[in-house]
Amino acid sequence: MKKFLKIVAIVAVVLIAVALVVPLALKSKVGDIVKKEAGELLTAEVDFRSLDLSLLRHFPHASVELEGLTVVCAAPFEGDTLASVGRISVVVDLMSLFGDSGYEVTKLLVDKAHLHARKLADGSVNWDVMKPSDEPAEEKEPAEADEPSAFRLRMRDVRLSEAVVRYKDDSTGMRAGVDPLDLRLSGDLSGERSDLDLRLEAHRLSYAAGGVALLRDADLTADVTLDADLKNKRFTFSDNRLILNAIALSLDGWVALADDRTEMDVRVNSSKVEFRDVLSLVPAFYTRDFENLTASGQLTLDAWAKGVLAGDRLPAFETTLAVRDGSFKYASLPKAVTGITIDARAANPGGTADATTVDMPTFALTMAGNALRGSFSAATPMSDLRFKAAAAGKVDLGAVKEVYPLGDSIALAGVVTADMQASGRMSDIERERYEAIAASGRLTVEGVTAALAGLPEVKVRRAAMSVSPAALTLSELGVTVGRSDIEASGTLSNYIGYLLRDQTLRGRLDVRSSLLDLNELLGDASEASADTGAAAAPADTAAMRAVVVPQNLDLALGASLKKILFQKMVLD
Known part of the structure; x- marks a missing residue:
């Protein structure tokens, strides 16, 4: 018995020694191989600070940790960092490495990832980092329909934490960003059909199109369950909840992904939207004593998108917003803004971005007894912007502090009176055909x-x-x-x-x-x-500085x- 226990102890020590020594011996070699292979496949320069292999940290699972990963672009984006990641941790079921049913990834953690994507006006993109192949493409025999997948991906714990994402498109003027982004995903991605649970928190969310900021410094949280048809790459929203700042929304419909296109039929629903919630999308309101803001009024909000998103092609979409008898008041201030009336609509019948129209025929409010009204419409924003705008009213600047908390750093007084209208096309402005502009x-x-x-x-x-x-x-x-x-x-x-x-x-x-x-x-x-x-x-x-002339x-x-x-x- 003592001899048996001694043998068991020796075997255990040897296994532990192997588990400790093998990763240490292979770590440097594996790191060199990864860098070499990346250099042969990518035009971008890939580097990382350290790579760690372990058979004990998550026993009986094996783990790989990569720290300080950077991907730096080549020309025409030479010197730009496409991506950087503080830490990537992957945990694999050790026993699945010795089976024939595929590998099971049980945990994936990406910490402090920064992604900066950019598209130039000529269509060049900085994420196109794959080297072109010198070998002609070979025709491959189609795989048997019933052949099982060689790779199984079962996500028990997938986390993306403190990520920063930036996107800039010089060809369309689109800008988007989020800082930070936290995401958790779980579900069995190895089968043909699965329920995927998604939890997301996005802060300082911004989006601009055509130089117009449509969203700035917003907060988005999502708790979504997707009915995922992984074979056909079709995802149906079955049970979900979205909160954009103070607006609670739900999604109905589906999205189908293909190699070169995305098909969708999605509608945004809201069982209850208060006018106060819409004000939360305006940073000036959401950041200043928003909890002490009361608001009332009838509001309707509806949005849908249906069709194909592929390249420059957009699906048909429409967003409408209407406010009747809206008002808001801060509890600490004596007066309110009343009589808020808004009719706004943005739509596209499907096709190019140039078919998008924006129409706000009515905007009116009364601020501490001063009435303001305006209207705006725009069409063909990409080819030749056609616009029409009008504004009229009187503003007593001294009354602003009675309806909005300016703080102690600013004081206003005086009266501004305006009655102006303008309409025309951008091409007439560029060619100085002022007779065609009203x-x-x-x-x-x-x-x-x-x-x-x-x-x-x-x-x-x-x-x-x-x-x-x-x-x-x-x-x-x-x-x-x-x-x-x-x-x-x-x-x-x-x-x-x-x-x-x-x-x-x-x-x-x-x-x-x-x-x-x-x-x-x-x-x-x-x-x-x-x-x-x-x-x-x-x-x-020494403190002198040049005066910048516009x-x-x-x-x-x-x-x-x-x-x-x-x-x-x-x-x-």
């Missing part, structure tokens, strides 16, 4: 004061501007910034192209000032003397400046 209206500013912490107080005594398709005419402007006073008048042409297409802004401005204190405006001077005839205190020349300006400037203070100089 633009008219007037903007008046009176007694406006803006005080921001750390900056000189700005006072606009009066400003009046008229609008035509060809030019903005500034008939008068009187501004005081700290101790400096400025009066101006003039005309600016091609303002629409400057605002929308970054074209050159042309015109003439006549500026007059009795005192221009550049030390105060640039923030480089110490406490200035109360006597305007005295020079400002010397400034630290680009694309072709302006004739006439200036009459009676006194300028700059550093130790007094210019009369």
Whole structure:
């Protein structure tokens, strides 16, 4: 008996020694092989800090851990990091390595992954990192229909934690991102059909299309069960719950994946959407005392997508939002915003992004007794943007603090009155065919004061501007910034192209000032003397910085400046 126990002990020691020594002996060689194979297959440069093999950490399972993985792109994205991962951990059922029914991956952990995907205007993408094969493709005999899969993937615990994803498409102007992203997935991916459980948390979610931010700094959580037909790659939403900021939604329908296309028939449903919940999608509301915000009103929200997503082809989709008699009020403030009415619709019949239309015929509200109204529509956004917009109303800036918590760092006062309309096509703007553009209206500013912490107080005594398709005419402007006073008048042409297409802004401005204190405006001077005839205190020349002149300006400037203070100089 003692001899038997001694043999068992020796065998156990040998097995443990093998389990400890073999991974240590193979670790360096395996790491070199992985880097060599990656270099032969990929144009990108693949590197990692360490690779660890273990037969004991998850016994009776084997584990592989990879730390500090980086994938750096080659030309035309040379030097850009496509992906970096803090740690990848894979646990495999050790016994499945010796069977003939495939391998069973029981755990996959990806920690601190950063993915930066980009598409250039010419269609080049930075994730196309596979080297082209020099060998002609060989025709392969079709596999037997009843042949079992050589690889079984049963996910008992799959985690993606603290991931950061960025996507930039220069060809369409699309931008998307999430930071961070946490995901857990479980389900048997080895069979033809399975229920997959998905839990997701995405923070600071953003999406922009055509230069317009449609979503910014949103939070999304999802608890979804998918009926997965893995053979046909068709996934049906069976039991799920989504929360976007404060909006609870559910998904009905299905999505089918193919090599070059995605088919779908999906509808977003919400049993209860409050107007307050919609306000949660606006970062300015969601980040400022949102818990103390009360809101009311009738709201309807509906969205669906049906068809094929493939390349530049989009499925048909429609999103509608309507608000009737909406209002909101912060508990800490005396007044409310009332009479909110919104009708908005975005749709595409299916096909190209250029077929997308956006229409908001009605937008109106009353803020502390001041009524505002507006409308907007747009079509053919990719080929030749066709737009129509109008805005009219009166805003008492002093009343803003009575309906919205500005905080102690900003103070506003004064009245802004506007009544403006514009419509036309982007091609007419680019070719300066102003006769084809309809633009008219007037903007008046009176007694406006803006005080921001750390900056000189700005006072606009009066400003009046008229609008035509060809030019903005500034008939008068009187501004005081700290101790400096400025009066101006003039005309600016091609303002629409400057605002929308970054074209050159042309015109003439006549500026007059009795005192221009550049030390105060640039923030480089110490406490200035109360006597305007005295020079400002010397400034630290090491802190001087260049004044950045805005680009694309072709302006004739006439200036009459009676006194300028700059550093130790007094210019009369």
